[in-house]
Amino acid sequence: xxxxxxxxxxxxxxxxxxxxxxxxxxxxxxxxxxxxxxxxxxxxxxxxxxxxxxxxxxxxxxxxxxxxxxxxxxxxxxxxxxxxxxxxxxxxxxxxxxxxxxxxxxxxxxxxxxxxxxxxxxxxxxxxxxxxxxxxxxxxxxxxxxxxxxxxxxxxxxxxxxxxxxxxxxxxxxxxxxxxxxxxxxxxxxxxxxxxxx
Numbered sequence: 001x002x003x004x005x006x007x008x009x010x011x012x013x014x015x016x017x018x019x020x021x022x023x024x025x026x027x028x029x030x031x032x033x034x035x036x037x038x039x040x041x042x043x044x045x046x047x048x049x050x051x052x053x054x055x056x057x058x059x060x061x062x063x064x065x066x067x068x069x070x071x072x073x074x075x076x077x078x079x080x081x082x083x084x085x086x087x088x089x090x091x092x093x094x095x096x097x098x099x100x101x102x103x104x105x106x107x108x109x110x111x112x113x114x115x116x117x118x119x120x121x122x123x124x125x126x127x128x129x130x131x132x133x134x135x136x137x138x139x140x141x142x143x144x145x146x147x148x149x150x151x152x153x154x155x156x157x158x159x160x161x162x163x164x165x166x167x168x169x170x171x172x173x174x175x176x177x178x179x180x181x182x183x184x185x186x187x188x189x190x191x192x193x194x195x196x197x198x
Contacts, residue, residue: 009075055084145180
């Protein structure tokens, strides 16, 4: 089984398509933690996240067996796209958007993740406290906005990658980030939290 550990995810997927079930086991062990973290971050409910995680891998197995996977991109990105589509299908059914929604003329030319300076221990603890408060505020965002923030700041994806993974235009991805930041700033102001995002 050591030879499987040396293979790329893409090669493992193709090997599974050819009938090697151990290749799928290796794919699952490599990707389950990252995928589950992504799903849980977006849906904020462990039970729902478990359901979506299982549904994602059922779809992955079906698509692989139907030979609908090509190695034109990263396997992990393909997984996230499938999970994203499942999550969005669930949210479409619920229609739970409650905060500012983006408009059709969204435009956001640039966003930069600002690194916090931790030159001394006091700054470090202030930074950690702020980070915890930012995470609490992020949890109050609607799923599409929370997802874009997570992909941008925690997975360090470009807006082009985010747009491709979430199956929207770059302007929509930028708009979601813009409204997420507006909502986060508003909530931070209401709770007297100094955000370090621009």
